[in-house]
Amino acid sequence: xxxxxxxxxxxxxxxxxxxxxxxxxxxxxxxxxxxxxxxxxxxxxxxxxxxxxxxxxxxxxxxxxxxxxxxxxxxxxxxxxxxxxxxxxxxxxxxxxxxxxxxxxxxxxxxxxxxxxxxxxxxxxxxxxxxxxxxxxxxxxxxxxxxxxxxxxxxxxxxxxxxxxxxxxxxxxxxxxxxxxxxxxxxxxxxxxxxxxxxxxxxxxxxxxxxxxxxxxxxxxxxxxxxxxxxxxxxxxxxxxxxxxxxxxxxxxxxxxxxxxxxxxxxxxxxxxxxxxxxxxxxxxxxxxxxxxxxxxxxxxxxxxxxxxxxxxxxxxxxxxxxxxxxxxxxxxxxxxxxxxxxxxxxxxxxxxxxxxxxxxxxxxxxxxxxxxxxxxxxxxxxxxxxxxxxxxxxxxxxxxxxxxxxxxxxxxxxxxxxxxxxxxxxxxxxxxxxxxxxxxxxxxxxxxxxxxxxxxxxxxxxxxxxxxxxxxxxxxxxxxxxxxxxx
Ligand code: C2O
Ligand code: CU
Ligand code: CU
Numbered sequence: 436x437x438x439x440x441x442x443x444x445x446x447x448x449x450x451x452x453x454x455x456x457x458x459x460x461x462x463x464x465x466x467x468x469x470x471x472x473x474x475x476x477x478x479x480x481x482x483x484x485x486x487x488x489x490x491x492x493x494x495x496x497x498x499x500x501x502x503x504x505x506x507x508x509x510x511x512x513x514x515x516x517x518x519x520x521x522x523x524x525x526x527x528x529x530x531x532x533x534x535x536x537x538x539x540x541x542x543x544x545x546x547x548x549x550x551x552x553x554x555x556x557x558x559x560x561x562x563x564x565x566x567x568x569x570x571x572x573x574x575x576x577x578x579x580x581x582x583x584x585x586x587x588x589x590x591x592x593x594x595x596x597x598x599x600x601x602x603x604x605x606x607x608x609x610x611x612x613x614x615x616x617x618x619x620x621x622x623x624x625x626x627x628x629x630x631x632x633x634x635x636x637x638x639x640x641x642x643x644x645x646x647x648x649x650x651x652x653x654x655x656x657x658x659x660x661x662x663x664x665x666x667x668x669x670x671x672x673x674x675x676x677x678x679x680x681x682x683x684x685x686x687x688x689x690x691x692x693x694x695x696x697x698x699x700x701x702x703x704x705x706x707x708x709x710x711x712x713x714x715x716x717x718x719x720x721x722x723x724x725x726x727x728x729x730x731x732x733x734x735x736x737x738x739x740x741x742x743x744x745x746x747x748x749x750x751x752x753x754x755x756x757x758x759x760x761x762x763x764x765x766x767x768x769x770x771x772x773x774x775x776x777x778x779x780x781x782x783x784x785x786x787x788x789x790x791x792x793x794x795x796x797x798x799x800x801x802x803x804x805x806x807x808x809x810x811x812x813x814x815x816x817x818x819x820x821x822x823x824x825x826x827x828x829x830x831x832x833x834x835x836x837x838x839x840x841x842x843x844x845x846x847x848x849x850x851x852x853x854x855x856x857x858x859x860x861x862x863x864x865x866x867x868x869x870x871x872x873x874x875x876x877x878x879x880x881x882x883x884x885x886x887x888x889x890x891x892x893x894x895x896x897x898x899x900x901x902x903x904x905x906x907x908x909x910x911x912x913x914x915x916x917x918x919x920x921x922x923x
Contacts, residue, residue: 483676485631489530499540506547513648520609527672529612534585536618541582546573558592563900569599588716589621591688591734603909627686636688641665659801662695662908677761683770691729694909698754701726712736715860715878717779722873730853730883732907789827797852810915817918830854832884855881857902861894896922
């Protein structure tokens with residue numbers, strides 16, 4: 436049955452691909468009777484909102500208590516067009532959770548939706564039973580009370596739903612929020628750290644809006660193959676965001692919270708910036724660069740220095756043709772922050788500590804995407820791993836191979852995947868036969884893997900339980916490009 440549908444979809448996607456090539460020069464998804472707007476749909480600018488910090492109701496500094504309600508609400512992305520969205524403690528996205536290393540955290544999560552959900556702490560090193568994957572279902576009207584100890588370096592992580600086959604659509608409807616972890620290292624660094632003032636979270640997501648300003652999901656056959664790509668970028672849930680900035684250094688915590696889009700972030704003026712973190716924490720030293728590529732689920736903190744810009748300068752944070760964030764720079768505020776030479780010490784795992792290798796082949800297309808020939812089965816453990824062991828994982832993107840006459844080109848070229856695993860932070864040791872760029876030489880939990888590329892990572896398993904590994908292109912994850920490993 437599944438095979439037949441797959442063949443059918445492959446057939447239609449070929450036709451549609453040909454059709455798009457012929458009729459639609461800019462490659463935008465035009466095959467549907469829904470009128471899809473250009474991303475210039477509305478020019479009305481909005482001040483960049485910053486998600487509020489969630490109040491910690493514990494008075495004990497060693498503890499933190501938070502409560503989240505998963506709920507439905509109304510959002511006007513464009514004036515006068517209220518649409519139903521999901522959020523935590525609000526109608527869209529969620530508040531930022533701020534943890535300290537060493538803290539015991541408990542969170543009460545209430546599900547007010549009419550459907551099941553889960554809340555996964557992406558990037559947090561916590562045991563499998565509180566990780567919020569597809570096994571920790573919160574029924575409609577139900578409560579969930581995970582508790583864990585924060586024991587990892589300062590970092591930017593995030594939370595989002597992870598239900599079986601429903602992750603993509605629930606994230607698309609608005610369920611995502613940021614997590615900030617502080618520790619003694621981040622305390623000591625004299626970098627911008629005033630949340631919402633010079634330390635600005637940027638949750639970057641794309642959505643497809645109709646010309647009426649209504650977000651739609653999966654309207655084209657391409658979406659099945661590449662994942663859902665939008666025509667409009669939201670930052671912190673807002674279209675056409677503008678940040679009024681001072682002429683000082685800014686730290687941006689960038690989260691690619693999109694379902695499927697990969698971004699190549701850069702400033703319109705070519706302004707270089709310092710990347711200071713990867714997914715799991717600080718780099719050893721800042722990496723001075725003009726662009727940074729992030730695939731879905733990945734985070735990076737950067738520091739951009741606007742002090743040399745002229746009063747009234749306008750620049751954009753861009754990716755490709757998208758203007759992601761407009762920044763207007765003015766003022767003469769004094770800046771006491773610095774860009775340190777050294778950020779943190781990283782306890783690298785020596786390569787010779789590795790006790791074994793595992794291989795993961797990301798393969799197949801559309802509804803056939805799989806890892807090592809297997810699609811996700813919640814009742815099957817794919818990999819058994821010894822607690823406290825060190826392994827090298829080799830991940831390969833072989834999608835599009837063996838497609839015969841369909842070749843890569845016709846499917847729109849490169850089939851990208853990435854690889855994310857729960858309950859661990861790994862270190863990339865090899866990308867396509869080379870050591871990774873300085874941009875990736877820190878702790879990672881998600882890594883982009885291009886077509887026909889091999890990436891090796893080294894990892895130590897310090898948390899017990901059942902964890903997911905999957906492609907973080909959410910449509911791929913939901914279509915079964917996911918497996919489970921058990922540490923014990
Ligand atoms: Cu961000 Cu398994 O997910
Ligand atoms: Cu995760
Ligand atoms: Cu994928």
